Amino acid sequence: MLGFINGFLRRRQRERLRVAEFSSYWLEILKTNVPLFNRLHSADQEELRWRVQVFLAEKQFEGCGGLTITDEMTVTIAGHACLLLLHRETDFYPELYSILVYPSSFLVPVKRDFDDAPGIVHEGVDVLCGEAWPTGAIVLSWDEVCQAFSDDRDGTNVTLHEFAHLLDMEGGEADGTPILQDHEHYREWAKVFETEFTHLRRARRRGRLTVLDEYGAEHPAEFFAVATEAFFENSSVMKQQHPALYGELKGYYQQDPIMWLSRSDPVK
Ligand SMILES: [Zn+2]
Incomplete structure (x- = not known):
């Protein structure tokens, strides 16, 4: 019962935010720090602004390593996060509660088994610029977030x-x-992604560069994340080199970023 009431209140709050004023300062941040926002149709920009309002009302941001969280940080991160939700029936990353932001790359302790020495665990640290936890947190380096939006086509x-x-x-x-829209989609998705993942692993072994970052060859989860980056930021090359993969992502994200490129005059 409590869950039902909370869900009802949350939906009502979200609907209220549809008509809430969007601060002009936040809008400037979106235009400057989320360059892809400028290429959206005005209706999509409006939807993105609403989604950003909901995101900021429901998620917590926390500065780490001495960083003080600012509106620029929260709106920039929310703008990119919500770009992945446009046009889709979603619950705004329901498992996500906190976004932790470090000023720059951060160290994470790791333990690894090595194939050549079974049973021996090596302890060390990884230097990361971002991390997603299944327990409901995202960790980001603000330096890297800024580096990413400074070139929205790389x-x-x-x-x-x-x-x-x-x-x-x-x-x-x-x-x-x-989670895909309908059941029949999983078979085609698996076929395309397995084939493309295998191709990327082969390309990496042979030292051949592709539009997909070679880090995607590490694991199918990394492949999906890397393919998402290329889909939004390098859509024309992505579609040319990987039409089937582009098609699957277009279906999933309900967006066709290649259409945005034809707009020489950004929509403000
Ligand atoms: Zn990753």
């Missing part, structure tokens, strides 16, 4: 990458398959 964007991981985890473990 095919890499840590914020899109980490939020794609969260979408993937909504379907269970991170395995490169998020």
